[in-house]
Amino acid sequence: MKIRFDIISWLIVVGLSSVLSLGCKDQPGTTETTSSSSTKSQLPVDVPRQDVFVVDQIFRYSIVENFNLWMPGPPSPTRQGLIMDTLWYIDQETGEPINALASQPPIYNKDFTQMTVKLRSGVYWSDRVEFTADDLVFTVNNLKSHLGMNWSTELDLFVKKVEKLDDYTVVFDLNLPNPRFHYYFEVRYNAVWMQPKHIWQEVEDPMTFKFNPLVSLGAYEYADADPAGYWELFKRRDDWQRTTAGMLTEKEGPPYIMTIFYGGSERKAIAMARHELDLFMNVDYEAFQAVLQKTPTARSWYKSFPWAYPNELNGRYFGFNLGQDTVLNNKQVRWALTLALDIVDLQTEYIGGVARVTAIPQPATPRLMELYHDPLEEWLKSFQIEIEEGQFYHPYDDSVTERIANWAKTQEYNVPTDASKLRLMFGTGWWKHDLKVAERLLLNNGFTRNANGQWLKPDGKLWTISMIVAPDEVDIYRLAIGAQDQWADFGLKLELETLQRDPYSTRNYMGEFEAISSWGNATSGDATADKWQSIFGLHSRFYTPVGKSTAGSGSSNTLRIKSKEMDSIIDELDRLHPEDQRVVELGQAFMKLWIENMYSIVTISFKKFVTTDEHYWTGFPTSENPFIQPLYWFGGGRFTLQHVEPVSQIAPNR
């Protein structure tokens, strides 16, 4: 017995000693902080912690050290901005176009069949070769001749001929008139990245080429990566001034940028508390509150409530499958469902009051509110729906922001008193919560209630709506639960079918749903005035019947809308240059059409808890200084990251 006890005691002592010695010892291969031992950094790279800016990688790469970003595959957040470059960018915060490799905006001929590009001089690849017109011409021809590569079929469709006039001038002759041809070279998230001709012209099979060793055109070059795909490390180029990111910002950026995938919200919160993550894209509301409590140096867009970044150009909606023969094909039924929702309750109790409300299919960002929401306000106030023959009703409620502000005050949050500031904080008006009118609309369309107050369809059957939702997209899930609760109070049963993201997307594209809680589609926007990008795919010539995937047809019409009025708006828009005065008018006409038919119930704009820890690094844009987009994972994030600089003095135990 004694021997056994001694063995067990010895094992416990050795085990504990190993754990503690491993946990407490300093790892030669890891970085360390200068603060207290409780925040000792264990980043997996051999770089001083003060030299590396650590950002959230969003997902784990299935493969690393393959820099052929011209092949379809998983998107490449952050990476593309650090090492690639193209002609133009649109800053997603300000809406300002940025001339990057091009020295000026595109020059079109009168009928949009020719585009001339003037290139910037003095930009160099990381192997000290200058970027010139040869690279642009080569890239276009190389992609055109390898169908299957990104942008290949579009370039093949539109480009008749591309040639250089001199080292800094390129002319595109187009097969078809296209006033938006430059969009292929203009980054929102992604665009045609340039290939160094002196490397790629030697490549036998561009579709399997890994482009490794990488020759970078960004301010950073590849340094290291985790073979398992959890992290990548990029080193600032010695000649960063000879890149467009360096030239345009005149800032050097951190010596190293490391992207790292920690996983879910709770793990990102832990990593930030350990000061092993300087910037993340998003977490859920609860994790963000934990970050605020545990990491005093962390903040999001707003320093205090409502914290989150509200200007990403997308929106949430409840959509209905109009390709199926259901009661939801009746626009009065859709209006009844809209009026049975209480947006203030949805925005506050389910979303925490941290997103902007929008009634129209356009994100409520400051710039787009100026172009669309504000000019449409009078129209919305005077807009009427017919609830019974000859009886009209004004559904718009412009008191929504004020009521959200009142809720915020009850939560002891500080909110502005000025109406225009409240509108910028909480968004626009929305539709009235009017159950009586909703009831009249349904009764008028043959619906009845049973003894329990539940709605019966015109055929006498109990009315239930089935809605698909992906819970990992937290806001659409919470909004769906809110709708479920509110419609239940109205006597309507909403059944939520929760799906993992990919089957959810497949069902969405195939039209295999009755209702959906979703985002994007017509509710997504562009930082510019042009609505073309988010509505062109709604044209009926791309209509895809239920059972066939819209992804395979290029249509964005997942709701299966058919409208001649919409087609004529899109046709006219398609012929105009995006800076034509008429573009905004057509965008507004589209939105009016959408509202009149209530094709989908648009609720709120996107919000993201883009959060920085200012323990080591500062200079990231905030609501007080919104000089550039905080969307670092977009291609234009290359300019944002360049502005990041070290905190000069790190106080002990800070």
Next chain:
Amino acid sequence: MNLLKSYLLPRIAQWVITVFIGITVTFIIPRLIPGDPVERTLSSLGSLQTLDPRAVESLKEALADLYGLDGTQFDQYINFWKRLFKGDLGPSLSAFPTPVIEIIAKGLPWTVGLLTTSTLISWSLGIALGTLAGYSPKRLWWQIVDKAFISIYPIPHYILALILVMVFSYYFPIFPLVGGASGKPTLSWTYISSIFEHSLLPATSLIVLSTAFRFIMAKALTTTVAGSDYVGYAETAGLSKWRIVLFYVIQNTMLPQVTDLGLSLGAVFSGALIIEIVFSYPGIGYSLYMGVFQADFNLILGITIFSIVGIATAALIVDLSYPLLDPRVRYK
């Protein structure tokens, strides 16, 4: 010769049939899911960049050709077997053109290393402790251990894993949050110790729960064997307790435990998804998970082949080892 005909050959034939059917079913099932890899790619592209619907049809055709999905499903099946016999699992469709074998080769060593080690440790520990507890059930020490394992056993794996992360990565941040090692792979002590450091929490979560299961199983088996005549006779004959435990008890409880070990080791090729997600540990579980949701037929098939062959082979080895372990099987 008789053993070969009546025992070995039927089991080897069974192995071949199991593997063939398993692989065929795995080839078919992902193709029954709505949507395909081409549409997955197109939808992904459409959400990231200007994708003109007028150019989508030709892109669709080009991608189908590129991914090898342009023939009938039977043609694809025949091509798959031809490739497989050459050791080629094809390209990953979600990380095209990276070969599936390359993705598996990067993840598999982590999965196999972690799961094999933790399975062997928990198996040895569970049997040793369970046997001793079963043989001396009235000892206070073993009663405490028994109660402890019975309390631990029902805890869901992910809960224990989360507790370990919270305690040792957050409240006492002494373990790393992500990855399988630090620095470049070398044969240095620094790198090897970093592997140990990164794997300690995931391994602990696996070992604790698996040991609890195996402790309960070994104790139950020992309790039955300890009451048998031959153990009573050995005790009457005055043999030492260690000798009785080793040669009379453990030897007679070994058969089901070897089966458990064999099948557990065979299953390591299926990956450990919860471990990878909770501890951000490398491995093939996450690749398989992503492959399923991205309709990456080749990746699903590649990882599943390892799993099917692993489990079938483990079952075969266990089957073949029975005559060696148990004379009763041999004599039959």
